[in-house]
Amino acid sequence: MTLDAPLTAEVEGNRESPAIAEVRLKIIDGDVHPALRSIDDLKPYLSAHWWEHLQTYGSRKRSGMQIEPYPKSAPRACRRDAWPDDGSPPGSDLNLIRSQYLDAYGVEYGMLGPLGMSGQSEINVAFSAVMTAAVNDWQRDFFARPEPRLKAGIVVPYEDAEASVREIDRCAGDVCYAQVFMLTRTGDPAGNRRYWPIYAAAERHGLPVALHVFGSSGHPFTGVGWPSYYIEESSGHSTSCQTVVTSLVIEGVFERFPRLKVVIVEGGFGWLPALTWRLDKLFERNRSEVAHLKRRPSEYIREHIWVTSQPMEEPDNRRHLFDTIEWIGWDRILFASDYPHWDFDDPFRAFPAGTPRERFEQVLTRNARSVYRLG
């Protein structure tokens, strides 16, 4: 919990003033969530058969004991001030996204990450494939084409790698799409070879792979069963993310795909330095078990992994936050707001006072240019 003072006079200035907007830093946001007004939005993109299937059988996810994920702290896990006047879901009204977020803060690009009825985590992999394709078309038509500041993520039915590759190949030629979008709770740890075709396709097309927290695999959130509280689930994302990073590195994904870029989204980042140190230590003692790794785990992490800022750790002493980022590397942190979700980070309030201006600019804009396909 940090008491934030203004970073500089200009960034805390009047948001309405165009003169001030010009000198403010540009923002590239790694995590913006679009929403369906209703499931009918997907109807034009589903065949008669699959629409009928959806109406008749609905979504059946690999949910385990995670039956109904909402409300989490707030209805639809959203900011209470992000609901359009007509009562449709936050994130479904492009005009409100523009006025409340893109225009108000001067956002240059926002990366879309569809959650919920996005076709991911479905048990029926054929249904998963058609739903993700429909969601990709919907993102393009409802958001990315009419609003070039919003970039779609190619949502893939990742439990079926072949279908995922087909979907990446189908979408990648369109500059509306800036990344491949997966969730951290995969059926097997993300570095498992059955997912490798997805990474191969992403690398081939020059697209980063975002792994956003959530999803449901059927496995508990923790390594030892189902916790009772949402706070436990929220803090548990850091352990899911550690599994993702460890698996990608140790399985040799980055050895096999040397140009692959991975962004861990919404998992915080305070855990990353300690994980890196531990992996290096274990590697030095057990290297022969994973002889396919040519370098220390820390080197793969430093080269291939980025983390988004939100929901940022907020230590009482801000120096501890700066130290943590130093250990990770200021060039590896990408700003994310999570708009319109309840734990939204205001780009100009998220980082504590005392953040060096050039570092802030790196995180807010510059790092993202080397990660996402923005052209």
Place this chain on the structure above:
Amino acid sequence: MPRHVVAKLSDIPPGTRKLVHVAGRAIVVLNVNDELFALSDRCPHKGGSLSRGTLTGMVSSPEPGTYVYQRPGEILRCPWHGWEFDVRTGRSWCDPKRLRLMNYTVSAEPGAALVEGPYVAETFPVTIEDIYVVIQTK
């Protein structure tokens, strides 16, 4: 001690709130069961607008498994990250010393008394027939 007329009392009936701007400050005025409160609108945590927040109660617990819901309608929860503020003091529950809202003196006063001054009625005329909400800025 400037005093500002910010609304007619009838504009803020019980159970509602109104965002007003006084001398460059955004202030949320709440009417809780005919009792008025005026607090700074900007959440000191990360800047959410409290006028868009939820008015709720205070859950406390003497021990795990036992829960008590008290003071319904007296806790204002930020629409973003859910920080809880006591409308009577402006203090947050989690960090009452550091994270607190400015708590303004607010009252309902008859127009007949106000037309005499020294009040600042910035945006609308005051008539003696009505009752007005008056905020005092320090």
